[in-house]
Amino acid sequence: MRWLSGQVPMTSLLAVVGGEQSNAAQLVTVLIILLLVATGVALVSRWLRIPYVTGLVVAGLLITELLPRRIGLDSALILNLFLPILLFEAAINTDISRLRSTIKPVTLLAGPGVIIASGVTAAILKFGLGLPWISALLIGVILAITDTVSVIAVFKEVTVPPRLITIVEGESLFNDGMALVLFSLILKVNATGSLTVAEGIQELLVVILGGGIIGLAIGYLGVGLYARSDDSLSNILLTVAIALGTFQLSQFLGMSGVVAVVVAGLVVGNLERSQTVSASSRITVLSFWEYAGFGVNTFIFLLIGIEINLETLLRTLPAVLLAVLAYQVGRFLSVYPLLAIVKRFDRNLPLRWQHVLFLGNIKGSLSMALALSLPAALPDREALIALVFGSVLLSLVGQGVSLPWLINRLELVHTSESQQWIESLQSQLITAKAAQDELDTLLKTGVLPKAVYEEMRASYQVRIAAAERTLRDFYNRRPDKLTAASGRIARLDAIRRRLLLAEKDALNEALRKRVLSEDVVRSRVQAIDQQLLNLEDD
Structure with missing residues (x-):
């Protein structure tokens, strides 16, 4: 049989292709095994209450001999x-x-x-x-x-x-x-x-x-x-x-x-x-x-x-x-x-x-x-x-x-029932207002008719108003009449901290745009920093 210069024999080519297919099949088998093991580890880790990554490492130690080919870290x-x-x-x-x-x-x-x-x-x-x-x-x-x-x-x-x-x-x-x-x-x-x-x-x-x-x-x-x-x-x-x-x-x-x-x-x-x-x-x-x-x-x-x-x-x-x-x-x-x-x-x-x-x-x-x-x-x-x-x-x-x-x-955090209740109300506000923002986008882009937009927005507004009214009443109570006053104060401190950080950002932006002088901004930023230091850790 004559071979052309530079050509690979057909039988050799088929052997190479067959070897590559065999390696690919083994790799797919390994991936399937790893996916099944990972799924099992997730279930067992949750049941045993151990970190998922720790369970994965232990599982890797145990399954080495089950794999059809040796794989490792690169x-x-x-x-x-x-x-x-x-x-x-x-x-x-x-x-x-x-x-x-x-x-x-x-x-x-x-x-x-x-x-x-x-x-x-x-x-x-x-x-x-x-x-x-x-x-x-x-x-x-x-x-x-x-x-x-x-x-x-x-x-x-x-x-x-x-x-x-x-x-x-x-x-x-x-x-x-x-x-x-x-x-x-x-x-x-x-x-x-x-x-x-x-x-x-x-x-x-x-x-x-x-x-x-x-x-x-x-x-x-x-x-x-x-x-x-x-x-x-x-x-x-x-x-x-x-x-x-x-x-x-x-x-x-x-x-x-x-x-x-x-x-x-x-x-x-x-x-x-x-x-x-x-x-x-x-x-x-x-x-x-x-x-x-x-x-x-x-x-x-x-x-x-x-x-x-x-x-x-x-x-x-x-x-x-x-x-x-x-x-x-x-x-x-x-x-x-x-x-x-x-x-x-x-x-x-x-x-x-x-x-x-x-x-x-x-x-x-x-x-x-x-x-x-x-x-x-x-x-x-x-x-x-x-x-x-x-x-x-x-x-x-x-x-x-x-x-x-x-x-x-x-005991890094103690979450009281009142704190959980506040967070549930805040979650209502966050989700409802996010939905309203998305509705505004849909209206502006012409995806949603105005009549449908107003009806759906009104339903979210009812939820927002109810949550805001409840939270306002809670924050307006006197601390000495609240059994969970410390939790309420901590929650307000977290909100105050976010507001102070927003003020600081606005001052730095004004300085960058040359709206305010550096002396005024530095003085005000120092005052805000002191207020931040006086707040308790959240």
């Missing part, structure tokens, strides 16, 4: 695809006004806090395990990362103050960026052999500020395109392009992709609300990102369990226990001293909140992805990976299960 896939999706999903749902009110503790924890935690952890591992300084510093940075998904999953099981949730989410958003920049700086020192402190600080600032500028630019551009289209599917594609494109562009330019994605997500998530985008389109986009984040996390935490080898874990258990102790000491020395400083220029964080921030430093997928991306030439690379994997497993299982119990014991 650091490049996590860093370039999964991480931007998770960061953007968290940022697009973050209320920037609440984030601004917690920016001081968030900045301290995500900046100096990461540096302190990394340094302390590295020092303990250096002298405890005899690691080289470069290896110890790399592991210190990897174990300084907190996984917001794991912590928020715990918070869904218990009642936590909204401000504490905002601090945890804000710290985790920027914690990742700081850790990745430090990780790259240490790798640069390892490759070049030297890097002065001044050069390190300069590069740190350039990378972070550059990422922020890129995120702002793409975020504002994205919002402009978002507002021009009221098609939900197009907006979903646009936001996916923003999330992935921002990360890749920043990495290509040598800037922080994490910071860029977070900033872009904050811009899109908060500015699009002021645009003429229908509520249905906005809900569809946010629902997509909620599902995307949930799906990515489901596969990541299952793969974490699959990736961990129990025999290796048992062999390295003493070193893993020392690593867990090391990062807990580092976290202790970064949380309590720094938050003690916060009370000098911001609202004091209760000690019980600090306990949650200390013990809530659960590790997750990003730590494992960075461990897998360690250079092949690094001494004892496999041992370092095993050390990180074991620490992540103990963190997810140990802290993930114990944190809800701790939060319940601390």
